[in-house]
Amino acid sequence: MTAPTVVPPVSGSTEAGPPPRNPQPRSWTDRLLALWGLLVLVFLFAPIVVVVIYSFNEGRLLIAWDHFGFGSYTGLLDRPAIVSAVKVSLQVAVLSGIVATILGTLAGVAMARRPGRWAYVFMVLLLLVSVTPEIVDAVSLLPWFVYLGTDAGVAVFNNGLVRLVIGHSLFSTAVVSYIVRARLVGIDESLEEASADLYAVAHRTFRKITVPLAMPAVLSGFLLSFTLSLDNTIVSAFVQVSGSTPWPVYVLSSLRSGLRPEIAAMSTIMLILTLFALALVAVVLRRSGDSAADIARTMGGG
Template identity: 65%
Template structure:
């Protein structure tokens, strides 16, 4: 009798091919980031040539006022925009979750429109509008560069926070708030003692996500920024004309680490609140 060898399951081969392909795709996506991190330790004048290993490029964050100011503008704008988006987005998310009706779907449609509108469209629309408010109407606050950047960065972030807060509260029992009302707690106390603590993990997650989104906002920033308030992405964009220097890669590496820490804090906050991995992904996606 001839030996009959068992055929290798096609599923196992397919899984292996899929795994190799996934690794190749991730390598293709993340290798440029790894390259720029390595280039941040270059002691040369430009990134195109490796002259040696050095920590000197990271010192530019402290030693060069132009770079330091650009980073501080980005950090300041990100924090204010995230706080602004967290407040408005939280109120909108709670309203959509606790006051359902036809208006919610119209409002979600408006938020979706804000989310999918190309940044270049927002930027082109914001610039003349802010100029009109600041110069024609005499509202001088809209001539301030930080105010302009905060307004521009908050548009998308408010929608994100609204999605996240609504997604969290929809899955929670509203009878807790009803019980508070049955115990004669006024609406404000119910909001502060019951509703807000229930939504707080999503609020913090939305705040941190808004902060990270603000850090890399380039298109809107390039249009609405004024002299003296140039954020870091716009500074990098303008530096391309003279060639990328190692200090730009070094500061970009620091900003990348800051973004990763913020995202890790988002996951940690949601995990501490008792959310599963699936719920964390759903909440961060605003689903």
């Protein structure tokens, strides 16, 4: 048997293929939308960038630039009022985040796994808590704390840290509830049903199956509660007592005498702390198998 003859390709011939795609020129609407997006980003982040830059101001006042330096950072420990306010804010943020995460997780699981008329009524009540102006919450909390702490004799409600934790947890609990519910509604119940078929008791199923499934939402809910607490000014201004002044109230009171660069320096440090927490939760969600879109949806409560 003779080997088949291989015909060499003709010189200059090219293999047939799809014609090259020429990039289409961008229309004026695309350029306009890109410009508009850039303006929105500048509008959102320019104030933050300005605060970070002015945190290196060596002048006496924040708005009067003198020269570049790190004195506002190195002198933070010499300002006990600033250190105390930040310490109170961090303590309240962590404690209120824990309280809101526990209560919100239980509420979210109940609404997702035990649907019914009560769940819709409960969701409406949580929505009412979410949309109520903070000034209304603050005005209603103050006489309640005064009555319980003074008239009823429950001394714990005279503690400024307890007041702040309760006040900050109310709104955050509603937010965590929605995030956890949104997470569990989109997950099939087959694993939990399989656990019940294997005669696992309810609390063991909740601990071994439901909580791990909801953990990405629980983490993002805690993070959101933490950041909301750091930013809570109105409720803090009403319910605080002497010796437990949080950071936002301290900054607000400093407006009377003029903001100093140390305030911008501490605000920058707290901004870095918040970004670090965001990055940490994103890494945890990513390692759990969530895509970038899932991470953004979970952090947004969707």
